[in-house]
Amino acid sequence: MAVLTMVLSTRPARIDYCEICDVFLDFRNENSATRMQSETVQLRCAAFTTHSFTAHRTMDSSRGDLAILAGSGNPVFAKCIADALGEKLVPCEAQIFSEGNVFVRILENVRGRDTFVIQGVHRPVNDNFVELLFWIDALKRASASQITAVIPYFSYAKGDKKDEPRVSIRARVCADAIEAAGADRVLTMDLHSPQIQGFFSVPVDHLYARSVICDHIKTLNIPNLVICSPDVGFAKSASAFANLLGVPVVIGNKQRKDHSERAQVLEVIGDVEGCNVLMVDDFTITGGSLDSMAEVLKSRGAKDIYAAVSHGVFSQGAVARIEASCIKRLYITDTIEPELESHGPKIECISVAPLFAQAIRSIHDRTSVSMLFPDVKAL
Numbered sequence: 001m002a003v004l005t006m007v008l009s010t011r012p013a014r015i016d017y018c019e020i021c022d023v024f025l026d027f028r029n030e031n032s033a034t035r036m037q038s039e040t041v042q043l044r045c046a047a048f049t050t051h052s053f054t055a056h057r058t059m060d061s062s063r064g065d066l067a068i069l070a071g072s073g074n075p076v077f078a079k080c081i082a083d084a085l086g087e088k089l090v091p092c093e094a095q096i097f098s099e100g101n102v103f104v105r106i107l108e109n110v111r112g113r114d115t116f117v118i119q120g121v122h123r124p125v126n127d128n129f130v131e132l133l134f135w136i137d138a139l140k141r142a143s144a145s146q147i148t149a150v151i152p153y154f155s156y157a158k159g160d161k162k163d164e165p166r167v168s169i170r171a172r173v174c175a176d177a178i179e180a181a182g183a184d185r186v187l188t189m190d191l192h193s194p195q196i197q198g199f200f201s202v203p204v205d206h207l208y209a210r211s212v213i214c215d216h217i218k219t220l221n222i223p224n225l226v227i228c229s230p231d232v233g234f235a236k237s238a239s240a241f242a243n244l245l246g247v248p249v250v251i252g253n254k255q256r257k258d259h260s261e262r263a264q265v266l267e268v269i270g271d272v273e274g275c276n277v278l279m280v281d282d283f284t285i286t287g288g289s290l291d292s293m294a295e296v297l298k299s300r301g302a303k304d305i306y307a308a309v310s311h312g313v314f315s316q317g318a319v320a321r322i323e324a325s326c327i328k329r330l331y332i333t334d335t336i337e338p339e340l341e342s343h344g345p346k347i348e349c350i351s352v353a354p355l356f357a358q359a360i361r362s363i364h365d366r367t368s369v370s371m372l373f374p375d376v377k378a379l
Helices: 002-010 017-028 032-061 077-085 126-143 169-180 196-201 211-219 232-245 288-299 316-324 353-365 374-377
Strands: 066-070 091-095 102-108 114-118 146-151 186-191 204-207 225-227 249-255 264-269 274-283 306-314 327-333 347-350
Touching: 066 077, 066 353, 077 114, 077 353, 091 126, 102 126, 114 126, 114 353, 126 146, 146 353, 169 196, 186 353, 196 204, 204 353, 211 232, 211 274, 211 306, 211 327, 211 347, 211 353, 225 232, 232 249, 232 274, 232 374, 249 288, 264 288, 274 288, 288 306, 288 316, 288 327
Parallel strands: 066 114, 114 146, 146 186, 186 204, 225 249, 225 274, 274 306, 306 327, 327 347
Antiparallel strands: 091 102, 249 264
16 A cells, blocks of 8 residues: 555656556455455556646646747748747748749658648739648648647638639638648638538637737727618628627628729618717728729718728738828737838738737637637527
8 A cells, every 4th residue: 555655646747557556466465355455456546647648638738749830921921920939940941943832841850740831822822822721731740649720810711612603612622631631620710601610521710809908908998889780791791890899880882893893882781970980890802892892881971981801911012001091099819910011101901910820829729719709609
């Protein structure tokens, strides 16, 4: 009995199971009374070792088996996430050869580690997407225990349905490719269509930027504020913004006649006269929809016009269009790093890196990601 006590007391975090088994064998050779005592001790020891294994696994999780990799699409954003986690980025490199081939290489051992590769699918969309696939494949071949594809902005999410004859459902093709490459999980933010999560067979953790954006809007103390959805399709998400801010919501009605990325605003459902308006959407590319909606809102008697989008994609000339519009301020997040032109004075960036860091920590520690968004249950 004293020997067993010594084994347990000297190994509080990890138990030498072979040593315990030897002790049990010694107990079995004793008389029947002692044998009954050994069976009781064995049951208690089993409970203790189960607890000790759980404690050991938790300690291992906090001792560095988490690995964060930055693709070439989001190096700054990845660094912010790693800093928020208190981790260092895994050394790696990506290179595009003169003929266009993409080459990736991990410069550190990731065998058995819980890996997260941060690579958005934005401009250049196809290069970034193929690079993401190569990162996943490289991690799989390097024997990573779990591979999570962290995609801050998933551009092909717009291709979520067959709405015209003889067209591809691009989001589904991309989902199949990500799974085929070897991803065990996907972490992304504000998909254009949330049902795209169903295109994947692996788990998808879908983050929302609205909680971060609304926290910032609350600090501005904008009086008589109204939330405006640019179209009926975003009305449910706009209602979530309105619930978080405790303000009413109005809905715009727009239509697209072709693929020119220009929408025509037809009407606004709801009263905005004398109100300050915050337009909300998941992304903006040309800025044309926001500009057009702002003009209609102004014509309906709105005062100051603000806008907030999760992803500032910004094609060439978009920033200039926003700067010339009647929009007082445009709030975006840092899921996409500026490439074509820098942001103008009207555009303010709010970081969602801490939110991604919290989600990564939750995934790594096997805790709930949905707890980060208590308002989702009310939708």
